Amino acid sequence: MVSEAEVWEALAEVPDPEIPVVSVVDLGVIRSIQVDGSRVHVEFTPTFLGCPALEAMQTAMSERVQALGAEAEVEVVLDDSWSTDRITPAGRERLRAAGFAPPVPRAAAAPTLVQLQRGAFRCPYCGSAGTRLDNLFGPTPCRSIRYCTSCRQPFEQFKTI
Amino acid sequence: MSAQALLEIADDELILGWRNSEWTGIAPFLEEDVAFSSIAQNEIGHARALYALAAEELGTTPDELAFDRAPDEYRCSRLVALRLVPDWARTIARHHLYERADAIRIAELKSHSDQRIAGLAAKIEREETYHRLHAEMWHERLREEPRYVEALGELEPLLEQRDAGIEELAPLWEEMTMVRRSVPGATW
Secondary structure, three states: OOOOHHHHHHHHOOOOOOOOOOOOOHHHOEEEEEEEEEEEEEOOOOOOOOOOOOHHHHHHHHHHHHOOOEEEEEEEEEOOOOHHHHOOOOHHHHHOOOOEOOOOOOOOOOHHHHHHHOOOOOOOOOOOOOEEEOOOOOOOOOOEEEEEOOEEEEEEEEEOO | OOHHHHHHHHHHHHHHHHHHHHOOOOOOOOHHHHHHHHHHHHHHHHHHHHHHHHHHOOOOOOOHHHHHHOOOHOOHHHHHHOOOOHHHHHHHHHHHHHHHHHHHHHHHOOOOHHHHHHHHHHHHHHHHHHHHHHHHHHHHHHOOOOOHHHHHHHHHHHHOOOOHHHHHHHHHHHHOOOHHOOOOOOOO
């Protein structure tokens, strides 16, 4: 029989398909794990609703749980329980080390254009706050593109949502 | 909330997602190619989640709702059905008009008594924030341009028209459902 802690450990080895330096646990997309005898029920929420990798993530998580000798049921929950504030401190550091600026904490209100254009977003390479917004959108829905005027490096900024 | 009301929003998001994706590869510059592609992906994701809720109520599946209805059964606004490439001014005018109207609709849904609808609306709103910022940025940039002002005036009345878009929608429907119709009963 598996314990809930063992399931968390196993899922911590399931990478995000689009940013494999972080796991699904780092991203905070696992909402709950329930162990009932040999059955494990995992609830997870997508970061963005248009995520094309939902099925792939469900399969990868099921396989990890099954490898522990349990039956797996991975349920996708489409509610509002995920925001970028759920990314763990370890996950944020892994993002930064891989050249993705981690999301800034979410304020009470949604971000404004002025904040995004003038705010102090740090370059993940040199740490300078002298960066500018190049594009609100990027290679995947979760990222914007910024440019560091100090080290002249474009970089991907995780959107705050 | 009736399934029909959910379908109205889902159809808007699906069809606008397809129309936005028509800029992929041919937008005036690379940043906008990326932006419209990303917005298209989000809109289609919202449509999928909304169809899933409607499908439960109607005893069907999201794919059947998205692709197996006849063109005249879609409830989308005529505004989103229009094919606007390669007209950038009208594209931005539609973007501005749609995002402004959609913001009001999504804000109302957030306080819906059905927790699943309210929760989904709140999640959609997090993503739509960035669409609105993008539309706002372009609206500010073009607001004095005569072609843009004219496009706003031309397109605004179409927003509330929900039964008149068949001639614009039919060719898109052909394209959108082609693969699914080619293999009836496929379960991919």
